[in-house]
Amino acid sequence: MIPTGKTAQSQTESLSLEFDLRHSPEKVWRALTDPVLLVEWLLPVVDLKLEPGAAFTFKAQPQPGWDGVVNCRLLELEAQRKLSYTWVVGNIDTVVTFTLTPTASGTRLSLVQSGFKPDQKQNFAGARYGWKMMSEKLVDLLERRSH
Numbered sequence: 001m002i003p004t005g006k007t008a009q010s011q012t013e014s015l016s017l018e019f020d021l022r023h024s025p026e027k028v029w030r031a032l033t034d035p036v037l038l039v040e041w042l043l044p045v046v047d048l049k050l051e052p053g054a055a056f057t058f059k060a061q062p063q064p065g066w067d068g069v070v071n072c073r074l075l076e077l078e079a080q081r082k083l084s085y086t087w088v089v090g091n092i093d094t095v096v097t098f099t100l101t102p103t104a105s106g107t108r109l110s111l112v113q114s115g116f117k118p119d120q121k122q123n124f125a126g127a128r129y130g131w132k133m134m135s136e137k138l139v140d141l142l143e144r145r146s147h
Helices: 025-033 035-041 118-144
Strands: 013-021 055-059 069-078 082-089 092-103 106-116
Touching: 013 118, 025 035, 025 082, 025 092, 025 106, 025 118, 035 118, 092 118, 106 118
Parallel strands: none
Antiparallel strands: 013 106, 055 069, 069 082, 082 092, 092 106
């Protein structure tokens, strides 16, 4: 018999990345919330409305074992400070939170993806790789658009 998963929150894993960016919180916020900019570093977004509870999707190229769709729901929104939404792909149900903190030289951007279950180690590793790659694209986008 296989036990049913009743994973307590304390038994889930979180992925956490931090970046010191030499750009204002306004500029970083725009890169996190503007659909035209999101497509350049993250994924094409459909129906993004910046209001808590609003559902939207990211759509990537389908790949074997994945239809390319990330289902999201906006959980928390504090302009230029915090953005949090669900990130659901198949049975992977996580929460992505961006926190922006002004610094003397720009913005510290914290990214946390929480809610990975113990049996989702491969997904966790894939997410870590993906966010690292996408965050490099974000830094590049901010550099190219510095004006």
